[in-house]
Amino acid sequence: MRTQKKPHWLPALIVALFLALLWWFVTSFGIVNTHFLPSPQSSFARLFSGWDYYWQALMATLLEAFLGCLVAALIGIPLGYLIAKSRLFSLMIQPYLAASQAVPAVAVAPLLTIWIGYGLAPIVVLCAIMVAFPVIVNTAVGIKHIDPDLIGAARIDGARGLTLIRHIEAPLAAPAILAGLRTGFTLSVTGAVVGEMVIGGRGLGILLTGAQNSADTTGMFATIILLAAAAMLIYWLLTLAERKADYAIEN
Numbered sequence: 001m002r003t004q005k006k007p008h009w010l011p012a013l014i015v016a017l018f019l020a021l022l023w024w025f026v027t028s029f030g031i032v033n034t035h036f037l038p039s040p041q042s043s044f045a046r047l048f049s050g051w052d053y054y055w056q057a058l059m060a061t062l063l064e065a066f067l068g069c070l071v072a073a074l075i076g077i078p079l080g081y082l083i084a085k086s087r088l089f090s091l092m093i094q095p096y097l098a099a100s101q102a103v104p105a106v107a108v109a110p111l112l113t114i115w116i117g118y119g120l121a122p123i124v125v126l127c128a129i130m131v132a133f134p135v136i137v138n139t140a141v142g143i144k145h146i147d148p149d150l151i152g153a154a155r156i157d158g159a160r161g162l163t164l165i166r167h168i169e170a171p172l173a174a175p176a177i178l179a180g181l182r183t184g185f186t187l188s189v190t191g192a193v194v195g196e197m198v199i200g201g202r203g204l205g206i207l208l209t210g211a212q213n214s215a216d217t218t219g220m221f222a223t224i225i226l227l228a229a230a231a232m233l234i235y236w237l238l239t240l241a242e243r244k245a246d247y248a249i250e251n
Helices: 010-028 040-049 051-085 087-100 105-115 120-144 148-156 161-199 204-213 217-250
Strands: none
Touching (some): 010 040, 040 217, 051 087, 051 120, 105 161, 120 161, 148 161, 161 204, 161 217
């Protein structure tokens, strides 16, 4: 008799409910001053009362994050492929990839305003810089771990160049590439928020800055809740796509 599998989201839901209960408990019974940690009731009430405004800000932030992730994918996937295929290119580029991770986003953002200016473009570039590393690394790992016998058999059947990439290498490396994009998109959302806080814009980073300047912890928590929920939803959707890619390879 087959046993029914538990939903993948159930453990995460249990943790979320536990944290929400703990949050309610420490604020409702005065263990933590609500000036420093607002109650979940007041945070969600603020979020729902200004939903139209929060929704527009969320869409602006997600657009910046999506465009940054797209730029990183268009640049990072080919670079990762070249790193996997060329040892010389790998030796040339990898030290600089590692060095790029040592520079914090808050240090890069002011430079981008000088080089590019204000608006959407510098925030997208900042997001792309943050996303490129995991995309490049995961693509290289995915390509390197393809069974050489499969590549050899495809070459015997006449697969070359773009045909080999499209029908053999890209599908087999897809789970690793999607894993890089999954990690990268969450970083891209962070990059968008940091960029808005430093450069300016219309997204959630501006709401966080305004709430911080006015010591509005309830507003800050309402923004953080929305940001975290959106990131988790996108992470789950990309995880689902990755699992489907794994299933397609196995079958």
